[in-house]
Amino acid sequence: MSNVFDVLQERGYLKQLTHEAEIKEALEKEKVTFYIGFDPTADSLHVGHFIAMMFMSHMQRHGHRPIALIGGGTAMIGDPSGRTDMRQMLTKEKIEHNVSCIKKQMEKFIDFSEDKAILVNNGDWLLDLNYVEFIRDIGSQFSVNRMLSAECFKSRMENGGLSFLEFNYMLMQAYDFLVLNQKYNCTMELGGDDQWSNMIAGVDLIRKKERKSAFAMTCTLLTNSEGNKMGKTAKGALWLDPEKTSPYEFYQYWRNLPDADVERPLALLTYLPMDEVRRLSSLEGAAINEAKKVLAYEVTKIVHGEEEAKKAAAAAEALFGGAGDMTNVPTSEISKDKLGMGIVDLLCELELIKTKSEGRRLVQQGGLSIDNKKVEDFAMAVTEDLFQDGVILVKQGKKKYNRIVLK
Template identity: 45%
Template structure:
């Protein structure tokens, strides 16, 4: 589709690769070009931190604010009690209200890095849908809102259909999720004149539901815009690594490990990720992404620095790069490596190298650690580690020991002071 946007925001979305679909490109673009628009993205509080999989949409909100509009981060204090069934094979574990509140507190730390929640005309708002969902009267809600939903149509949405096609159970609780999310959009329009919901393309059905509901109840036109669901060029879901999720909170993943994740980007993804996850000019993203051979590694360092500076600050990015150079180029130890501290009780009379590899997070199990050693993938202080039966005592750990899994993953082991 050839469409030349009028608004700065829509131009950014289209040129940098954020746009998968939109309910009405031209009407939304027109509204964006005529004044301040309010938009929201919802985040269920299923963990204490957001992860890299959320970063694309956080960047969309950041660009939305940078181009003069008002973003809302909607915390799912209410909807988390139900659980989003979209494209899941099973029901999410139900969390207590206290767990949900603790998760929201953890997630708030990230948004403050990307958005300005100040008092200005387009200052971001952080809201919690528990505010209007917790007090709903069930019978009134069924009568006033439920009557606008066709079960036939709800069953046709891909997120529900895929679950039923696989003959996997979908509880009535989860089936209600899309009604609640649609109701969020209606309430945000009523309370804050919010006319746009954004999200990943897996949320398309839920977004369209909210638009339909608002049209039926209030006879008002509102919009939806989705981003592509990103996979890396080798087909993996964005934000997952061998060690698990790439968290955005520094207490769940160190800035150094976060930096390393971006530094290890596949060559083919560098240009695309620079456009999506940094604010560098488009032509510079394309120039760096087109580098070949060893030069592409310089582009990966730029990517890692830019993304880490946004998430953890410029100092953390510079420290991570310095540590990486020390570790990789000089074979040094580096101050920022993930560190495992052992107490005298942990150490006892000695501890096996296999246990240390697992405890330091370089392998998930003893079996995996032994296989790493057998396949010559493990090193101790940069020397090949070949003996899976090796034991280390207090003498061996008198100074910190560096363990490595492959060329890119390292950890320090030291005795607690």
């Protein structure tokens, strides 16, 4: 089999790794079982998880076996990595709901048939642990001095302190790797670069306890040309759940990226050959828009399917290219009893704007229009005569459109 290490390196996934020569040899000569952990802190994965799923997918396509570990147990504690404050504590019921939602999403990216991949929940072994036995057996393998030097703990110590609850997280994650090694011969952990300290802890634990080889590779985080995390929208995270971020909104996020930010997601979030990635990324001026359309289409196709990607592309073309089917534009319906409401009140009720004050600012700045006519009075009543064939097109700012249909 071809070595996935070279593919991952060329596409820009790899950030840090232990035992590089051993990893390259193992990935070339063996069918490696590896895992990535996902804590179910929400009922959907977001674009930050998507890069991990693509990392996992490339490994599987080259013959290696993924374990998707859902952190039903570790989510009870909360990962302090990259945090300046303590995570919100989740109930067991909420965690179970989130786990079931995430499982469904993962099946879009990873083939779990015929034991080609494994899906496990660390709550199965963490929630019934005997704490005294755990601390004697596992905690004794850890140096507190070394743990406190880890970046995930050090930054928290400098910003208001670290709870003992969170201090246990590294032990729990390391123990996950040990359990997976014992049960499934899992020898490699993959994850985001913010997990480096936790991942090293797992590698060291297996090497001490089992006297076996174990490895870790981190994936670069998805950042823009200025080094900031990508995937944030006006509504918050860019979710993979179509109910939280519609396929059209998802498509438009990638379509509207700054020119300098096109190459990294083309390499990391699509399966396009790298020669094509480089060609598209080298386009300049107006031509770079073609690269953005390809990026938006390819990423939306992977996450939401080809049909939704085509609809999103058609909607964008209808709005910005002056041709196409407008029915694919994000649409809200209202009944006739809503007629007479002020436009800002209506948009707020439909959750097209967050607050009425946001709507007023939009009107004052000339950023709100209906069917290309600027709204000049935020109390303007929405009346039946505004609707052409039962539809009005609301535009916020330069690029955000919504259809409102009168039932």
